[in-house]
Amino acid sequence: MTSRKLISFDWAIKKILRSKANFGILEGFLSELLFTDITILEVLESESNQEMGFDKYNRVDIKVADADQRIILIEVQYSRELDYLQRILFASSKTITEHLIEGAAYAEVSKVISVNILYFDFGKGDDYIYHGTTNFIGLHNHSVLELSAEQKNLYKSEKIADIYPEYYLIEIRNFNDVAKDSLDEWIYFLKNEEIKEDFTAKGLKQAKETLNVLKMSEQERLAYDRHQTQLHHEASIYQSTYVLGQMEGHEAGFEAGHEKGHEKGHKKGKEEGILLMAKNMKQAGIAIATIMQVTGLSVEQIDKL
Structure with a gap:
């Protein structure tokens, strides 16, 4: 199948994907990654979205709704940097505090999902997508702490992990270029800046047209x-x-x-x-x-x- 070179994703995040007309591209990527239909409500303006020098952060913060109409804050980062674990922890914490209305109850803290596209060797592992959540495990019987019925109603969540930030680490170098499903098609694009003609993942059709280098001035x-x-x-x-x-x-x-x-x-x-x-x-x-x-x-x- 033929393919063509497209604009790199980091450039697209900074220059193109913030436009409402192009939300479908990011919506497609996030829908495939999170296994739920994602609708972008708005791009959030914050310190982390401002360009600095040679762009310290290739990052965009967005407010989305999932298929169950839950409102979630998602930060998407495309990075080649080395010092990372503490940085994504800081970034997700900052996103929470920046978007919590002053005087609001802690129950109003927004769910944050941090999606990190990594273009360097990170840690030791042989997979190319890692998912991190927060759970509390008993020291003696190793049971997972659960929410009470009242807490489930208060937080509108079924598990403690649903409340705390989640982290997705996509290690591009570990991907073997064999797209076995629609999410892999996105990973192939992120790694190679190409979309094959037979790819059908959500958002890729629009990405193929919008991110065409030949259409740039x-x-x-x-x-x-x-x-x-x-x-x-x-x-x-x-x-x-x-x-x-x-x-x-x-x-x-x-x-x-x-x-x-x-x-x-x-x-x-x-x-x-x-x-x-x-x-x-x-x-x-x-x-x-x-x-x-x-x-x-x-x-x-x-x-x-």
Whole structure:
């Protein structure tokens, strides 16, 4: 089957999918992922939706209704960054607090689903979609704590996990490019920026038309090309400097001739690699906020480079 190159999803999130006319694309993706019909009610404006430098967050916050008319806040993030677990925890917590009306009861806290599309190796596992929820397990008999009838009525939920944030981690690199179902068709698109002619997943037909690179204006195409070049540049900077730091660490350790020296040299090399990466990113004009996020360095440390 033939396919054609489409606009990358991160660019689409920032520039195209926030438009009401294009809600069908995101609705299709989320419906396939969550196994319920999703209707987008609105894009939520918050600090996290503002562009910063080279876009610290490729993220959009949206309010949706599911097939049962439950109102849910969903944040969709497309990222190539490394420091992630604490970041998604912070982001989901921030989404909750930003959209809780001042003075409202805690029972009004919104359900949040965090959907994370990851373009780097994350953790150790052989699946490409991971789903995380919150449950309370007894220490002695290992039973799952359940809601009382009154709490089910108050929270309009059947399980405690239905109240707390949920996390979906989509590890694109682990996908083997074999689409076995409609959700896999979306994962194929996210990985390859292509939609095969026989794909039928919700939202993909509209995505094929809306995200066609050939329909971009000359100005849009130039901006898109700069964006893609910047992504490749940042990835190259990280790979070269981090690997260099690791190599220097191993070399210093072997020269020391014993385990302690190896660990010390490894640590020193890794630190030097991070500093070199930050310096190169700074010289390349990458925003300080992005450098901080990628390297974990403080503003003061970056200013000294």
